Amino acid sequence: EGGDGALYAAPCNVSGVLRVDPVTQKTSLLALPAGCDADQTGKWYGSLVEGSDGALYAAPANATGVLRVDPATQTASLMPLPAGCDPNQWQKWYGSMVEGSHGALYAAPGNAAAVLRIDPATQKASLMPLPGECDANQNGKWLGSLVKGCDGALYAAPGNAAGVLRVNLFHKSSHAELRKLEKTSLLALPAGCDAKQQHKWNGSLVEGSDGALYAAPRDATSVLRVDPATQKTSLMALAAGCNAKQPGKWIGS
Numbered sequence: 001e002g003g004d005g006a007l008y009a010a011p012c013n014v015s016g017v018l019r020v021d022p023v024t025q026k027t028s029l030l031a032l033p034a035g036c037d038a039d040q041t042g043k044w045y046g047s048l049v050e051g052s053d054g055a056l057y058a059a060p061a062n063a064t065g066v067l068r069v070d071p072a073t074q075t076a077s078l079m080p081l082p083a084g085c086d087p088n089q090w091q092k093w094y095g096s097m098v099e100g101s102h103g104a105l106y107a108a109p110g111n112a113a114a115v116l117r118i119d120p121a122t123q124k125a126s127l128m129p130l131p132g133e134c135d136a137n138q139n140g141k142w143l144g145s146l147v148k149g150c151d152g153a154l155y156a157a158p159g160n161a162a163g164v165l166r167v168n169l170f171h172k173s174s175h176a177e178l179r180k181l182e183k184t185s186l187l188a189l190p191a192g193c194d195a196k197q198q199h200k201w202n203g204s205l206v207e208g209s210d211g212a213l214y215a216a217p218r219d220a221t222s223v224l225r226v227d228p229a230t231q232k233t234s235l236m237a238l239a240a241g242c243n244a245k246q247p248g249k250w251i252g253s
Contacts, residue, residue: 007019017030044059046096091139165184192222
């Protein structure tokens with residue numbers, strides 16, 4: 001929801017941003033900015049997320065820049081990607097961005113080699129490197145949005161990656177201190193899980209009433225449970241009668 005009370009959706013295959021006005025019960029399209037290929041497929045995946053400046057943001061999948069929608073002016077613009085990122089790479093980031101500390105927004109990499117970080121206050125994008133044990137060039141590493149755990153860190157369930165992504169955030173008094181202390185790490189998958197399996201979980205983790213995070217299996221054979229308090233992972237067996245080896249069991253949160 002934008003600050004104007006309207007609802008907005010980022011375009012995947014269509015040529016404009018969808019605006020839904022619940023008051024008038026009417027829809028409209030906001031034009032994409034100059035320099036954006038409106039006919040491109042898979043431009044942005046996931047929901048627009050509100051930044052600290054009141055604008056809405058979406059991390060690019062196949063689009064060449066970050067989408068920024070200003071509800072106050074009902075206009076869309078593109079934020080360029082940082083140096084070191086190939087804007088023409090496909091499926092760079094999956095899912096919606098999530099707000100971390102100091103109003104910054106983060107996105108887990110699909111095919112991109114780093115976590116995307118957007119600072120709405122400065123209108124700048126930057127990259128957070130992945131941990132050394134992670135294959136940064138692997139495709140489909142994480143196939144959902146980052147989710148904030150009870151410890152304040154951000155987590156993503158692995159699609160093709162060999163572990164759970166954890167983005168550690170520090171709430172310091174200045175951006176300079178924050179950027180020095182932020183880092184990514186991998187939580188190992190539990191025994192009995194094939195870390196090399198493709199499309200293990202597809203979608204975002206969801207917080208349960210116990211504070212742990214859960215993901216339904218796509219091709220994995222069990223539900224994934226991540227405990228932010230202990231930074232441990234475990235598996236929950238599927239119910240009797242469910243074919244655990246069936247591919248594409250659940251796709252999405």
